[in-house]
Amino acid sequence: MPTDWEGIWGKAEGAERPPWDLGGTTPAVAEFLRENPTPLGKSVLVPGCGTGYDVVAFAKAGYEHVVGLDISPTSTKAAREHAADKDAPAAHFETADFFTYSRQVDLLFDYTFACAIDPSIRDAWAAQLANLVRPGGHALVMMYPLRPLDNEGPPFAWSVEQYCHYLEPNFSPVFIKECAGEGRRKGFQLLSLWRRRSPPQPVESDL
Numbered sequence: 001m002p003t004d005w006e007g008i009w010g011k012a013e014g015a016e017r018p019p020w021d022l023g024g025t026t027p028a029v030a031e032f033l034r035e036n037p038t039p040l041g042k043s044v045l046v047p048g049c050g051t052g053y054d055v056v057a058f059a060k061a062g063y064e065h066v067v068g069l070d071i072s073p074t075s076t077k078a079a080r081e082h083a084a085d086k087d088a089p090a091a092h093f094e095t096a097d098f099f100t101y102s103r104q105v106d107l108l109f110d111y112t113f114a115c116a117i118d119p120s121i122r123d124a125w126a127a128q129l130a131n132l133v134r135p136g137g138h139a140l141v142m143m144y145p146l147r148p149l150d151n152e153g154p155p156f157a158w159s160v161e162q163y164c165h166y167l168e169p170n171f172s173p174v175f176i177k178e179c180a181g182e183g184r185r186k187g188f189q190l191l192s193l194w195r196r197r198s199p200p201q202p203v204e205s206d207l
């Protein structure tokens with residue numbers, strides 16, 4: 001059965017935050033932005049952005065147009081409230097389904113989105129990543145959670161090999177590396193950067 005994300009967000013509204021929510025910028029994103037002060041292009045998309053802490057972080061780091069996308073209107077509301085006093089005019093939030101979204105960007109950041117979707121639609125996730133990142137652009141993908149899980153999910157477990165299997169047809173790896181981690185996720189995640197390959201060009205015949 002598909003996950004009722006709006007229902008989960010509705011319940012979280014009364015509580016402090018939803019269970020996955022770190023309450024601030026993902027440490028690996030802060031580290032990545034420190035280590036890469038020159039933006040990898042102008043536009044960023046963060047699918048399944050939740051409260052949007054990372055959207056604000058990219059916007060404040062010099063990216064010119066950063067969109068946080070989430071299927072839950074309650075999440076979008078929380079993200080807009082969070083960003084309101086952060087002096088980050090480049091941060092924008094939209095309620096939309098990642099799988100039908102169509103605006104291409106220079107950089108896409110996936111954190112706890114790939115692990116939130118059902119494993120049966122990973123092909124569609126990878127195809128959308130390739131559609132949404134312009135040729136020559138980048139996908140920054142947190143590989144998580146890299147360990148077997150005993151619950152039904154989400155989150156659904158991934159392996160490094162599975163991420164590579166889905167990404168390699170359209171992206172070349174730039175790095176896969178250890179990164180700053182938080183609490184119980186430390187040791188079960190790797191940060192990866194991928195460059196979108198250009199689609200093959202038709203060969204011109206000189207006949």
Ligand SMILES: C[S@@+](CC[C@H](N)C(=O)[O-])C[C@H]1O[C@@H](n2cnc3c(N)ncnc32)[C@H](O)[C@@H]1O
Nearest residue numbers: 005020048049050070071072097098111112116
């Ligand atoms: C596990 S949460 C992670 C949120 C955020 N990345 C974080 O780390 O705090 C997954 C998010 O993806 C959103 N989501 C699930 N399916 C989606 C879809 N098809 N399109 C856009 N957002 C989706 C959910 O509403 C939820 O906010």
